[in-house]
Amino acid sequence: MKIQKILLLFLAIPLLSFVTVHKFYVSVTNIEHSKADKALQITTRIFIDDFQKLLEERYDLKEELTTEKATEEVEKMMKKYLTKKLKIWVNGELKTFHFIGKKYEDDVAVCYLEITGVESVTSLEVENAILYEIEEDQQNLVHVKINNQRKSLLLVKENDKGLLNF
Structure with missing residues (x-):
């Protein structure tokens, strides 16, 4: 039995060497x-290494x-980038x-944003183009909670905008 386990291990190692690690390219945005x-x-939420590469x-x-270090400068860059790449329409x-x-x-940078003066939401449209310029396979998940209703969008480079009605 012990010999079979050792034999199986020696057979599995070459097979596992052909498996490549695939990195996920995803950001997650929660709106409530x-x-x-x-x-x-x-x-x-954006992976730090991807955000670092982009800001560089x-x-x-x-x-x-x-x-x-340079916290104000970094936050200024983050704000500038997010303002260009994340757009939100409330009720049109x-x-x-x-x-x-x-x-x-x-390994994640969490950015906090707020849109003030929103009494109610009947529709929410989100355009999220975060990190598309550095990674073709980037996916941006958007989770929304309005009036205890939860809805989500999966946005990709070819389709980076979605509309949710409440």
Whole structure:
């Protein structure tokens, strides 16, 4: 029995050497309406290494994202990029979000955004083109919670915009 296990191990090792590790290219954006605050509260999660690469290429970022050096400069770059790549229409009207801040969780940058002055939501349209310029296989998930209803969108480069009705 022991010899069979050892033989199986020796047979499995060459087979496993042909398996390549595939990296997932995904960002996750959560949007929730707060009736009390009359606001859409938004969190966007982006892998740090991908965000780092993009900010280096686009804005010549010199600092590593996980350090707390040049925090204002890094947040300014993040805000500038997200403003160009993430667009949200509430009830047919394009809204501007405020960049509240960011934090790092393991290998993810979490950016906090908010759209104020939102009394109610009947429709929400999201265009999310985050990281498409550095990765063709990038997918952007958008999870929305409005009036205790949860809906989601999966956006890709060829189809980076979606409409949800509530």
